[in-house]
Amino acid sequence: xxxxxxxxxxATGKLLVEQLLLRGDRVRAIVRSSxxxxxxxxxxxxxxxxxxxxxxxTDEDIAEYVDGCDAVASCLGHNLTLRGIFGHPRQLVTRAVxxxxxxxxxxxxxxxIKFVLMNTAGNSNRDLDERISxxxxxxxxxxxxxxxxxxxxxxxxxYLRTAIAQNHSAIQWVVVRPxxxxxxxxxxxxxxxxxxxxxxxxxAGKTSRINxxxxxAELISNEDIWNRWKGQMPVIYNA
Numbered sequence: 036x037x038x039x040x041x042x043x044x045x046a047t048g049k050l051l052v053e054q055l056l057l058r059g060d061r062v063r064a065i066v067r068s069s070x071x072x073x074x075x076x077x078x079x080x081x082x083x084x085x086x087x088x089x090x091x092x093t094d095e096d097i098a099e100y101v102d103g104c105d106a107v108a109s110c111l112g113h114n115l116t117l118r119g120i121f122g123h124p125r126q127l128v129t130r131a132v133x134x135x136x137x138x139x140x141x142x143x144x145x146x147x148i149k150f151v152l153m154n155t156a157g158n159s160n161r162d163l164d165e166r167i168s169x170x171x172x173x174x175x176x177x178x179x180x181x182x183x184x185x186x187x188x189x190x191x192x193x194y195l196r197t198a199i200a201q202n203h204s205a206i207q208w209v210v211v212r213p214x215x216x217x218x219x220x221x222x223x224x225x226x227x228x229x230x231x232x233x234x235x236x237x238x239a240g241k242t243s244r245i246n247x248x249x250x251x252a253e254l255i256s257n258e259d260i261w262n263r264w265k266g267q268m269p270v271i272y273n274a
Contacts, residue, residue, distance in 0.1 A: 036060040038106040038255055039090050041131060044071035046218070047153060050109035050248035056081055058256045059241065065089055070107065085208045089131050090124050095136070101138040104150040106255045109135070109191075120270070125183040128152075129190040136194070140205045147207045149261065151251050156214040156235040156242075158189050160268040162232055171236045192268065201266045209254050209261070210268040213242035217273075222249045224274035240272040247271065265271060 038055055042048040043064035049072065055062050056079050063083045066072060076082055085100065089111065092100070101107060111128045124130065139148045150204055157175065159165045167175070178185040195208040214235060225246040233240050252268060253260045 036105045036256060037103055039100055039104045039110055040108045041065045042110035042112060045110050045112060047244040047247050050245050051108060051251050052076060054248045058072065058252060059138060060256060063100065084207055090127055097134050097138045101142055101268045104148065107135050108151040108152045116138055126187050126190060127185045129194060132191045132194055136199060136206055141229035147205055149255055150206050150208040151248060151254050152191060152195060152210045154192050154212050155163055155188050156212045156231055156270050158192055158212060160230065167228050171234060174236050206237045207265045209264050211247060211251055212268055212270040213247045214240040214272055217241050217243045219243035219245055222246060225271050227269040227271045229267060229269060242271050242273055246273060
């Protein structure tokens with residue numbers, strides 16, 4: 036397998052790169068600066084690091100990044116600063132997902148590319164009857180209007196769900212929805228669910244970043260797990 040990881044220098048992205056390398060996969064990691072990648076990973080023979088801003092890449096650059104890849108994984112997110120949350124580009128994740136998907140469609144690969152998107156449990160899968168309370172609806176409406184990254188996450192997942200949908204010839208996808216992210220040193224027991232089992236607003240669960248990375252790597256590398264979840268938006272919680 037050859038996987039392209041965007042957002043590879045982020046807190047979860049670095050862990051995903053490591054998990055894929057542990058499985059013997061080849062990885063192309065797009066980072067703003069290679070200084071953010073641990074030296075032990077930089078020396079790995081299966082890792083290629085591309086220093087670039089995905090938002091500033093040309094269509095030709097994107098096509099080159101995707102060419103020859105079996106999977107694309109996005110751990111992109113907005114920096115938790117005033118500029119990162121309220122500045123531009125406000126649709127960083129959505130535009131990246133769209134442009135990477137368009138490149139994959141033109142790639143002419145003999146089998147569909149896997150697209151794994153890290154998202155959030157606060158985003159509903161509109162293919163399912165995921166009912167939330169009126170109070171949660173009010174909070175989410177406020178988040179969409181006041182916090183641009185939340186709407187960006189929703190739009191990115193909606194692009195895969197509606198524009199790519201279930202039977203695309205060039206792309207298959209999974210949207211991974213962790214709940215409140217935590218930092219842990221090791222992979223622990225976790226459970227994926229088709230829909231949330233608790234309120235992401237009023238009764239949030241916890242999901243360690245390393246468990247998110249492990250699950251995303253399993254989706255890419257393990258065909259049984261991929262076939263179980265493709266075209267879905269699993270929510271994962273620590274056990």
